[in-house]
Amino acid sequence: MTQDTVILSIETSCDETAASVVRNGTEIMSNVVVSQIESHKRFGGVVPEVASRHHVETITLVIEQALEEAGMAPEGLSAVAVTEGPGLIGALLVGINAAKAFSFAHDLPLIPVHHIAGHIYANQLEEELEFPLVALIVSGGHTELIYMDDHLSFEVIGETRDDAVGEAYDKVARVIGLPYPGGPHVDRLSREGADTFDFPRAYLEQGSYDFSFSGLKSAVINTLHNRRQKGLEIKKEDVARSFQESAVDVLTKKTMDAVEEYEVKHLLVAGGVAANSGLRQRFESLCSEHDVKLSIPKLKFCTDNAAMIGAVAHHLYQQNHFASLDLNGRNFIDIELFV
Amino acid sequence: MLSLLIDTSNRPLSVALNRDGFTLAEINTTVKKTHSATVMDYIDKLFKMTELKKNDVHRIIVANGPGSYTGVRIGVTVAKTLAYAFGTELYSVSSLFVVAASSSRKGIVAPLFDARRGNVFGAVYNMKSDSFTEKVAPAHMSLEDLQTELSSYDSSVILLDGQEKVSANLEDFVHTVPRISMVEPFETALEKEDIHSLVPEYLRISEAERNWMEQNKS
Incomplete structure (x- = not known):
């Protein structure tokens, strides 16, 4: 038995200031x-400078x-x-400089x-993660399908060519008059509506x-615009349901195709949109149908947190993947070249 | 008493180790490099150069603005975290005062940083050898207002830290390399801070907040 690793982890990449202690990953x-989030609500989205200011207040x-x-x-600590x-x-730099200090x-x-x-x-x-696996990452900034045959081995097999799915959720929420962040509100409304619009x-x-997802987003906006011009009634619940059905159809179809082609027995879904009830339910029934193990973290681990950073760091520690004091933040890093 | 001093407010970077106000080692740069990547590395170098132990530091003094928002945040984040980790005292000093002290000039000096569109972050000090009086506290103001203020003195000097944008519109000024090691004799310029609650003195709200307040005036 090797010695325990106890890691302090820090995460400040967007609008949560987070720290965690995790043992053995x-x-x-x-x-x-x-x-x-309460501070950014008034702007209808995360303002980078405001986010950075809050991080330094509480870090x-x-x-x-x-x-x-x-x-x-x-x-x-290890x-x-x-x-x-x-x-x-700017947000990343607060966490990184605190971690370095x-x-x-x-x-x-x-x-x-x-x-x-x-x-x-x-x-x-x-x-425990069971390899090989496919992971679907869905959030306000990301929509990616990743194949892993072992720890820290990431192959991006699909990604969004335009909007992230969470971004589309927030925009649709705005056009039907729901507050930021819109994803949970659209999800809630969709349960009371029907897929009447049949969006693409x-x-x-x-x-x-x-x-x-930009085409779907535009279809929703144009449909609402046309109906408003004609003075037709718009049932928000139906818009939410129709939008969600389209998004969930595409996300689950592509993911299950990948699960089949790559012959994996474990599917992970992660990121803020993994909390979406429509997406969860569909994956649950598809995975039980195809005899695939499905893992979706609890809500508090779907959104940004530092414990998840500590979970990865355990494996990086085993591989001596360390940085020196000149570590800097990067707004884009290719995950395939990360380790 | 060993002090670690940190200033990353603008393009120049200045870090130093002073013992009883006397400089043991300092690193001052004016090159365009990311402070985020360099400041901790340079602080590490100070300890290596002096062969001093990190936990011998009694206090940390940080320039907490005004300046580049990101730059000031880097210095303040590093200073707060080091003070918390070492359990040492934390002091702040105006980034404008760092420039005033670095110039070694006596009499009326007005350090200023470019804040774009004819505006500056500026202050006016009457400097003596180891004391000073603050004539105009650090503020976000128009360059014109600052020049009007300066015209009320018999003589004065505008101090810049090497940034070219403001200097393009100024006739009389002196460039000074900020050296935070120079602030320690001016004890009244240093403010004791609570580690957790220290935040930068941006002296200006963010653009998003400004627009939001504009739209929500009523």
């Missing part, structure tokens, strides 16, 4: 998340709380991990972590695992 000793408090809740002194990217650059002060190794790898490994906080499904060319 699976056991959450603490998981502190300070959400800024040391969040770190202190994570250590206290874990009952862990810095001397007991390393400090931090999200290197992708994300909002902390690792320097306590002579701890510094582990840079890819944000999307974090979302995938959020599942490891609940159950963008499957793209045969054999492609890529996604496109």
Whole structure:
């Protein structure tokens, strides 16, 4: 039995200031998340400069709380991990500089972590990953299908060519008059509506695992615009349901095709949109039909958090994947070239 | 008393280790490099150069703005986290005062940073050898207003830190390389801070908030 790894992880890539202590990549000793969402609501979306300002206000408090809740002194830590990217650059820099200062002060190794790898490994906080697997990452910034045949081996087999699915959710929410962030509201309304509009499904060319949601978004906007001009009634619940059905159809069809072609027995779904009830239900029935193990993290691990960064960092620690003090934030990092 | 001093407010970067106000080692740069990638590396170098132990530091002094929003945040984040991790005292100093102290000039000086569209972040100080009086507190103001203020003194000097945009519209000015090691004799310029609650002095709300307030005036 090798020695335990206890990692302090920090995540500030968007609008949550988060720190966590995780043992051996699976056991959450603490998981502190300070959400800024109330501040960004008034703008109808995350404002990068405002996000960065909030991060610096709370960063040391969040770190202190994570250590206290874990009952862990810095001397007991094996390393400090931090999200290197992708994300909002100004926001990332707060977490990265705090992580570097902390690792320097306590002579701890510094582990840079890819944000999307974090979302995938959020599942490891609940159950072991079984390789090979396919992971669908769905959030406000990402829509990606990733194949993994082992730990830290990421192959992007499909990604969005335009809007991320969460972005489309937020825009549709706005046009039907729902507050930011719109995803959960659209999901809630859709349960009371019917798929009456039959919006287009963008499957793209045969054999492609890529996604496109801008056409669907435009179809919703144009349909509503036409009906408003003609003075026709718009049932918001039906718009929400019709939009959601289209998005879920495409996401699940492409994912299940990939599961079949790559002959995997484990499907992971992660990212903020993984909390969507329509998407969860469809995957649950498809996976039981095809005898595939499905893992979707609890809601608090779907959205941004630092525990998921600590879960990846455990494996990076085993591989001595460390950064020096000149680590910088990057708004884009190719996950295939990350390790 | 060992002090670690940090300024990453604008393009120049300045870090130093002082003992009892006397500089043991400092690194000052004016090249265009990302402070995020360099500042911790340079702080590490200071300890290596002096062969001092990190936990011998008694206090950390950070320039907390005004300046580039991202730049100031990097310095403040590093200073806060180091002070928290070491359990040392934390002090802030105006980034404009760093320029005033670095110039070693006596009399009325007006350090300023470009804030675009004819505006500056500026202050006016009356500097003596180891004391000073603040005539105009650091603020976001028009260059014109600052020049009007300066015309009320018999003599004054505008100090810049090497940024070219403002200097293009100025006749009389002196460029100074910011050296945060120089602030320590001016004890009243240093403000004791609570580590967790220290935030940068941006001196200006973000553009998004400004627009939002404009739209929600009523």
